[in-house]
Amino acid sequence: MGSTRRPVLFVSYAESGLLNPLLVLVEELSRRGVPDLWFAADEKARPLVEAAGVGSPVSFASLGDTVPTMSAVTWDDATYREVTQRSRFRAHRAVVKHSFVPRARVEKYRRLEAVAEEVEPALMVVESMCQFGYELAITKGIPYVLGVPFVPSNVLTSHVPFAKSYTPKGFPVPHSGLPGRMSFPQRVANQLFRLRTLGMFLTSSLRAVAQEDDRVRTELGIVPEARQMMARIDHAEHVLCYSVPELDYPFPLPEKVRLVGAMVPPLPQAPDDGGLAEWLDARRSVVYMGFGTITRLTREQVAALVEVARRLSDRHAVLWKLPKEQQGLLPAPETLPANLRIEGWVPSQLDVLAHPNVGVFFTHAGGNGFHEGLYFGKPLVVRPLWVDCEDQAVRGRDFGVSLTLDRSETIDPDVVFDTLSRVLDDGAFRERAEHFGSLLRAAGGRGAAADLLLGLPALAHN
Structure with a gap:
């Protein structure tokens, strides 16, 4: 007779734009009385996570203090100016330079690994930017769902040429700000965006960082499958995207990508709003x-x-x-x-x-x-x-x-x-x-997302 425990472990960075949709979803599961809900995030997210336990409890698992290099909120003014400059490609390059710091995620991975060993989750729900979260899920063979707060093509389109992509050839590259229907100069700019992104990783500085990333992955025991360009998509049970197809340029969506609309809690969310x-x-x-x-x-x-x-x-x-x-x-x-x-x-x-x-x-x-x-x-x-x-x-x-x-x-x-x-x-x-x-x-929002989670085999009772 197997165990009836089916813990669900949510994982997210603590920045509000990434954290909030998962808070809405875990609160919906709590409202339905789903047991064994856990949420791993930086310590500063503790009060928000604990407040999400409106029905069944939501247990908070601390991943420690926020690492400055992993949070745009803590970047200094010079870095902020660099990542928000007018040139879209240079801004994109600056974001990569300042956020691609392999050693910064080692402690987070280790802490999450310890949480997973304690909780033994049947399912993980991982925010799409949380690299150490989906790396751990793939490495440990834990079924997971990916949460995406952007339009779907953002995570389905490769930034570099010749790499796997779920969108058609010539689709606008994420972060380029280019339209679906492009003029000839825009099509050239789109291809150059990809080539220049590839070129970034051929420079001596980023090659050294990539080599350090390989060492970190080996040190952490991350399996090769988690290192693929589209690994977070390929290995997910579902990709929950908080959008609708009509708000992106048309392309055939993979079956696992489920567009559930915006994640909105019951309103009013804050009746005591100071007038x-x-x-x-x-x-x-x-x-x-x-x-x-x-x-x-x-x-x-x-x-x-x-x-x-x-x-x-x-x-x-x-x-x-x-x-x-x-x-x-x-x-x-x-x-x-x-x-x-x-x-x-x-x-x-x-x-x-x-x-x-x-x-x-x-x-x-x-x-x-x-x-x-x-x-x-x-x-x-x-x-x-x-x-x-x-x-x-x-x-x-x-x-x-x-x-x-x-x-x-x-x-x-x-x-x-x-x-x-x-x-x-x-x-x-x-x-x-x-x-x-x-x-x-x-599209159903939090209700549709909760139904999709609860319908997965990982959460089915024996």
Whole structure:
């Protein structure tokens, strides 16, 4: 008679854009009373994970403190400027240079290995950027599901030529920001992006890092199958993508890729919001500005956005989620326009986006924000931050739900005001956003994702 224990072990980095969808999913399983739920992440995620145990408990397994080289939130200002520079390829190259640090994941792998030995999971649910998570699952032969907060082609398209790819030849390379239908110069640029990425790894510096990566994998006992370019996809039971096919350029999706739409918890997520809902109720039209946890604005950029809010004041209010550490860049309080409300932290961005008086979401177009805004039928104005943001931005533009601002050091109030006004005044943007919202909601979200997990043979009882 076999054991009836079927532990499920979630693994993620602690950055909110990667962590939050898995928190929604583990909370859904907890709400259904699924036993033996575990969540491994950096220590700072502990309170969020423990709060997800709304039904059956969710046990937190600490992977220690955050390693600075593995978290964009902790990169210094010089690195931040390098990874967010205007050149898409140079920004892509900088991200690779600063995040490809093989030794940085050794301790995480060892800690996760110890957790897996204790928990003996029947299934792992691994965030797609968490390399040590899927390497361990493949090495130990543990069935796993991969969670993807981007459009599906982001993880199904190779960055280099001649490598395995699940998308057709000539498909836009991730992080290139190129459209599905390309002009001849764009097709050349797309191929050059691949070749230049390959060329990066032929330089002496990155060859040395790749050799160190091989030594680390050998030291950790990682099996050869986990080292393949598409290993995280090839060996997964399911690839859960929080999108819908219509928000990516068309290509045949592998059967294991399941598009479940945005991962949204039951709302309101934060009923005690300090009066924010009442403030939104009292405004006829609200522009919501939120640029994620990584964006760092300059004093000049902050002043430009305050000026944009001032110019909108005759018709629209502005809610701005501006981190407290950046609020010192604001002009004197008495000079701020009356229509502007600034919050260091919004208790629930989802509650804000769900509010009927919010007319547009001014965003950096990270994977979660892009899909969440559309889930609630909100058109977008996008100022891309980096890498995947460029890809979501070009799709939003092509599918008629957003307009994109140039990512530069200077924010021009005239351009931003005109762009916001165009999206607010042209009902076609709202209609297209509502169309995609209906598709995202119909995909099933957390419920569909939970059903897929629970239907896997690894969680079936004897």
